[in-house]
Amino acid sequence: MASGELARDPRHSPPVTSHSATRATALIVLSACCFGSIIILVELAKRAGATLVTVLAGRYLGGAVLLAVAAVAAASGGLWALRVPRRRAAALLVGGGGGQALLAYLSLSALDYVPAATVSFLFYTYPTWVAVFAILRRSERVDATSAAALALSLMGILLMVGSPWSGPLDPRGVALALAAGVLFALYIPFLNTLQAGIGPVVASAYVTAGAGTIFLVAARATGTLQLSLAPAAWLAIAALALFSTAVAFFAFLRGLAVLGPVRTAIVSTVEPFWTLLLAVPALGQPLRLATVAGGALIASAVLLLQVRRGRG
Numbered sequence: 001m002a003s004g005e006l007a008r009d010p011r012h013s014p015p016v017t018s019h020s021a022t023r024a025t026a027l028i029v030l031s032a033c034c035f036g037s038i039i040i041l042v043e044l045a046k047r048a049g050a051t052l053v054t055v056l057a058g059r060y061l062g063g064a065v066l067l068a069v070a071a072v073a074a075a076s077g078g079l080w081a082l083r084v085p086r087r088r089a090a091a092l093l094v095g096g097g098g099g100q101a102l103l104a105y106l107s108l109s110a111l112d113y114v115p116a117a118t119v120s121f122l123f124y125t126y127p128t129w130v131a132v133f134a135i136l137r138r139s140e141r142v143d144a145t146s147a148a149a150l151a152l153s154l155m156g157i158l159l160m161v162g163s164p165w166s167g168p169l170d171p172r173g174v175a176l177a178l179a180a181g182v183l184f185a186l187y188i189p190f191l192n193t194l195q196a197g198i199g200p201v202v203a204s205a206y207v208t209a210g211a212g213t214i215f216l217v218a219a220r221a222t223g224t225l226q227l228s229l230a231p232a233a234w235l236a237i238a239a240l241a242l243f244s245t246a247v248a249f250f251a252f253l254r255g256l257a258v259l260g261p262v263r264t265a266i267v268s269t270v271e272p273f274w275t276l277l278l279a280v281p282a283l284g285q286p287l288r289l290a291t292v293a294g295g296a297l298i299a300s301a302v303l304l305l306q307v308r309r310g311r312g
Helices: 018-036 038-047 052-074 078-082 086-110 116-123 126-137 144-161 171-194 200-222 231-259 261-267 270-283 289-311
Strands: none
Touching (some): 018 038, 018 289, 038 231, 038 270, 052 086, 052 231, 086 116, 086 171, 086 200, 116 144, 116 171, 126 261, 144 261, 144 289, 171 200, 200 231, 231 261, 261 289, 270 289
16 A cells, blocks of 8 residues: 555645644554454344344445445535545446455454464554555564554553464464455555545445445345345344444554554554453453463563654
8 A cells, every 4th residue: 555655645635743643543544443343243234143244245345335325424514525536436336345355354364274373463463564565665664663652552462362283283274364464564555545535434334335236146146145034133233334344444544644654554453452352241252361462561561662653
């Protein structure tokens, strides 16, 4: 994702101050919590009888509508606020939306072959891949502080999910989960480029509309689309659309434009910690000491980045 350079170039955006970096970090933490709620809300919707493809179609299409309404309400030009150049619109719908759909497919398919802990560990290697790609492209400097924060976040994830190699693993699941992590590492700077000059709300509306359309078509083609659902399922889908899509995408893209891909990826490792915390009241799962310890390491990584930014 040299794509992040445009959003961070002083000729195109104001200089990053300590205050703006702190605000951007808070937005990424918020987005991580919203994204981290997806697994829980999807599970609640499935328990209420909804199919996975129906849930994902409702999540993205509902989120797209909310984001479009927010963009129109915040602008004085009415529906013209959603107008973007045709080529950029196609890139957001097909590239952005297609990327989202592919990420969901890879990570969910991996669960058919390997345990969730293994999928989590392999997927959350993506901050490392973001750093590696940034170094190869020379698009963002990875200093010793960022490297230390990255190591802390990875250790925190390993503590939370436990050993991903505790038993024999199907190479198909390992390949799918790792592919999802690498794809997300490429997707982050790609989104940063797509939103340049458009704004996070409008860009998010196009991306989510693209993903929602893909899942809607898939649901119709496979005969798994459901329109008659229990109230609990609709409530979960509404929460996915509002918090895990509209709010999550807006906060993520707004913070990404300030922090850049590497710092954004490291701060986003708050996500699995939030997922495990939310599973305690929502799914009745126990809170383990390893979860708290892992979360503490991830929090240390985020604070380390903030202290370094404040001094710089």
